[in-house]
Amino acid sequence: SSGGSGASEGSIKIGMSVSTLNNPYFVQLRKGAEDEAKKQGVTLTVTDAQNDASQQVNQIQNFASQSMKAVIINPVDSDAAGAAVTAAERSKIPVIAVDRAVNGATVAQTVASDNVEGGKLAAQELAKQLGEKGQVVVLQGVAGTSASRDRGQGFTEGIKAYPNIKVVAQQPADFDRTKGLDVMTNLLQSNPDVSGVFAENDEMALGALKALGAKAGKDVKVVSFDGTPDGLKAIQDGTLNASVAQQPALLGQQAVQGAIKAANGEKVEATVAVPVKVVTKDNVAEFATS
């Protein structure tokens, strides 16, 4: 799609509202998008909704006033994003949803990996590492956010298949590394026999690894989510046992490609599934380079 229409593409303006940039995962997503935009020669404007659904609506509205040719939304919340998309629809601007789906409105394309599915994969991987038995604690993200909800739900569903694995505690650590450290420290007091940890993102897991010290990766298996650079490094070091990698950069790249197509009036597929992959010590090399 590049090449021939280079002149017109140079003037394409695309707006992208990212749910939050307070998490390396989304920073990578943005990077993937920006790199792709540069490569394709389009102007990409990225805003940070700071995990606030209504601020996101504002940003999409503002994109519409700026006559963007296409909008990429990384919803703070799938349900709430409907209102945002409607705002763009009214101005006939195609919308691409990335990472999370949009409910209650139609988008041109959804580029996503499935958080619930990822949660299930995490459960399976943790079970495998634990030999299908043991006591597990869950470090939850910010209560009420869709990432926490979906991953938690997937994990809970997934872990049911293993009757000998018991979830002994679920505590919020707000996707934050420091809190991951503090909460894990505290949970080790009340659950000294814990043998597995599921953290709903890498940041919390990295905090938990600190709390676990020498036990991390060995006596206590830790599985988390996202596959951020720091997370991958921990896998290489053998302290983190696995992370469900969502390839955020790839998500961003695909979304920009879809947006350019939609902006040029080309037909786009309704969904692009970017696979989630369980990264372990065995396959970490392929991710660490990309």
Place this chain on the structure above:
Amino acid sequence: MSTNVLKRQSPATAWLAGNGALVALVVLAVAMSLLSGDFLTVTNLLNVGVQAAVTAVLAFGVTFVIITGGIDLSVGSVAALSAIVLAWTTTSAGLPWPLAILIALAVGLACGLVNASLIAYGKLPPFIATLAMLGIARGLALVISQGSPIQLPDAVTHLGDTIGDYLPVPVIVMVVMGVITAVILNRTYTGRAIYAIGGNEEAARLSGIKVNRQKLITYALSGAFAAVAGVVLASRLASAQPQAATGYELDAIAAVVIGGASLSGGKGRAFGTFVGALILAVLRNGLNLLSVSAFWQQVVIGVVIALAVLLDTLRRRTTN
């Protein structure tokens, strides 16, 4: 009259001196129009209005509290709780939406009354009482919703719509709440009593003002306004989020203070608060239009807020 009253301000100067934030808003708006061709369009200005609405309504409520010399950190959470209650009562409990809205407002009011009781009768510092309520209301919102957003029925979502092409309901709500605030503050017993309490609580008490009762009303108003903001917020999104309006308390307080109120009480006006909320909204809108990078945005917002208020204090010093 006597010779030693020399300076008399003209009415216009006096009015401006009382509305320093307005100058900052105008400067900001002019700057934005020069920097971005997209700023000064009807649609965009309406957007700014809509985007200011929730903060403004919260800030109106907080204005009462700040004038008494108190603070309300719970408004964001209370807004979220009210929205969740609204969504839950219309869906899970199946109540008709007008009733549900009343219940949501009642919840906001009740939160305010709890704050007020802790402050007036328990003698808790307002910061602590409302910080506690910040956690409690947010927690209850999560408990009721089980952490998931709740869809709103269509009827309610019209509150987030635009009537015709140019009359967004949130803007109407904002203006109405602003007028109510102005009337309460300037013309009612409670309004005048609130200023007296904030200016000199002991003097107010000794003049026969029932300070505790007035505080009760003050925080109840703040809670009720927060509920209104919550309903507007939810209807804009067509769904109630348990995590909605997180951190809005700081925006609301900032709007009030930018508008000329003092956190030590006794000062503050509805119009000032309105302008304060608009400044914040113009700023966010403009930064989006100018495509300022996300990381730099926070820096720029900080700098502009400081400059806006600085402009006001400098102007006040030179005219005095």
Place this chain on the structure above:
Amino acid sequence: MSTNVLKRQSPATAWLAGNGALVALVVLAVAMSLLSGDFLTVTNLLNVGVQAAVTAVLAFGVTFVIITGGIDLSVGSVAALSAIVLAWTTTSAGLPWPLAILIALAVGLACGLVNASLIAYGKLPPFIATLAMLGIARGLALVISQGSPIQLPDAVTHLGDTIGDYLPVPVIVMVVMGVITAVILNRTYTGRAIYAIGGNEEAARLSGIKVNRQKLITYALSGAFAAVAGVVLASRLASAQPQAATGYELDAIAAVVIGGASLSGGKGRAFGTFVGALILAVLRNGLNLLSVSAFWQQVVIGVVIALAVLLDTLRRRTTN
């Protein structure tokens, strides 16, 4: 001297009356020990200490500011910025770590001085000046780090370690900073001047105290303390996060107020702040031990904070 001196409080009673938060802390700790067998162990108590450290150090800095009648909302962001600067200077810029730590502290100090200049010379309300700095410092932390965590060299991370089995460095830092705070407040010119400024700024000025200069020192101290907290935070994790310590400002202010300070100034003590920070840490630790559900945790934290301070105000009313 006069005949109508009747009741004299025993020193113990007087001390307790000044340390109401301590009673709340003891009650809370006893409750936690009864509810969870894991609470009252040496390791766990050390954990609580370590977990209180960052908040406590931030809160010590904020204590100075609150005593002058100001507020500092920027401490969390300044802590994060200092930590990022530390990490960046040791890694990307390749400076030796002692120098890097000095630079990080200088950054905190500088942020404080900017706050102070806006407040003292620009006459900005402290709420606005430090809210602006909250955004600016956070934004700069994001810009420098490009939004990603930066690894710390090993040498620095020892600041987060435990010496032997029972001497966690963060706890040592907390205690040292607490003692410094107490000495400054009780024994130095600046400390005494700060109380006077918070009690009656005009009276302080007319007594020859250079109010602006003292405010400069106050906010600079707060900034420097925030930098220390940031270094401790980063070294505990062996990495600096641009989003670290988000929202800690409210915790820090809460610790100061729970510790008996008044946001209207003139009151506050290092020991009270220390107890306030411990109350918050015990609460969070206990809730983890008791495995309270995520949704309910916020409710419980809110209720307990309110009760803790209520206990204090009630006790004070009955003894008077």
Place this chain on the structure above:
Amino acid sequence: MKDEILRVEGLRKEFPGVVALDGVDFDLRPGEVHVLLGENGAGKSTLIKMLSGAYRPDGGRILVDGAPTEIRDAGDAQRLGIATIYQEFNLVPQLSVGENLALGRPPRRFGLVDTKRMHEQARELLDRVGIDVDPRTPVARLGIARMQMVEIAKALGLNARVLIMDEPTAVLTTSEVERLFAIIRQLRDQGVAIVFITHHLEEIPQIGDRVTVLRDGRSVSEVPASTPEDELVRLMVGRPIDQRYPREPTAVGVPLLQVRGLGRKGEFTGVSFEVRAGEVVGLAGLVGAGRTEVARAIFGADSYDSGEVLVNGRSLARGDVHAAMEAGLGLVPEDRKGQGLVLGADVVENLGLVTLRRATRGGFVDRAGQRKAAAEVAAQLGVRMSGLGQEVRTLSGGNQQKIVIGKWLLADASVLILDEPTRGIDVGAKVEIYQLINSLTASGHAVLMISSDLPEILGMSDRVLVMARGRLVGELAARDATQDSVMALAVTEVEDARVH
């Protein structure tokens, strides 16, 4: 007695560490002015605060119209027809004068506050007390004296049966006092019962009918207002005072303070004078003459537009308190609550504030030394307190004033400016303060004393300067000055200015 409107029996009130009232009896009849007299801290203000609902008694009872009554709050007192002017002002500085006059009971129309009528009513009240202010002026912009007049107007507005006045004349000049007395007599004749507290004994026969003397929280006697002053003093202080104004003039030395052509637009112009070593210079004038403004400008508390201030021959930077202090100036401000005291801090803190810098060695404060110094001045001035750790807020008004003076006595300033220094101070303690002024001048210091208390000005100054409308209008040697000659100067030019 049947026609008693108010009676107090065995009233008792304790504060932590202090018994403020220990069995007080007192009664009040319609159409009388009942004077309460007592030393600073005797319990006068505490007594009236229980009549006005500000405090609740710990023992004893209050009878209104013969029936035992509980006065729980200010609302109760208002309903009973009791209005109170407190010693410490209870105005809301941010609000307008009109708003303050209607505080708690604004006129309403259709449920909404009727601002227009509020200001009309305010106008009437202000006219009645004879001060010229726009009801829209914020109270914060008024000087202390006019705040007092607003307080009086506010109480009048309640149309009460019982009017309690706690030291209303402390900050007023003779003409305002006369105006106030005229109002009081008028009310008395209408049958209003008035409680009047003052430390100006000469006012008692002018306005009073009966006098109740309080000592150490007890009512020690009730005498007619015609009782000779010396007898009143003896009843109050427990010993006679022979010399009320014990000024001992000393040899005059070099000029320590020189003020040349000082002016600030709209407030004062061309103010020039000097104060020499060993001298006490009195500065007299009507309320609003601008004396306070000049004093603050000299001290650097406010800036000025023209002129120069020299201390010890060296010119002072304008608007810099610190520099003024370094040069040896000191100022006891007229508004003790707003400018003089840190109300929430204790006696030691307050007394040590001015000397804090001097008590600092290498950044550390010698707190033991501060405490010792504070204990000494407090004893010298006879501050009645439960201990050096008492919060200044809870001291009686006169004792608070002693603290403000005390902190400047410690400072050992070479030129001390006193703005209404003995405001609210009892006769006994005044003499102590005058003695201290004597010892200051004896050791070569100089004093500039602003006072609205003419006998004090005449009795204690070596020279009297008179100000009117922001100008110095005359200077009199102490031996030539009389109340009349000073007043004549003070009002000459001002006649038209005050009427509006």
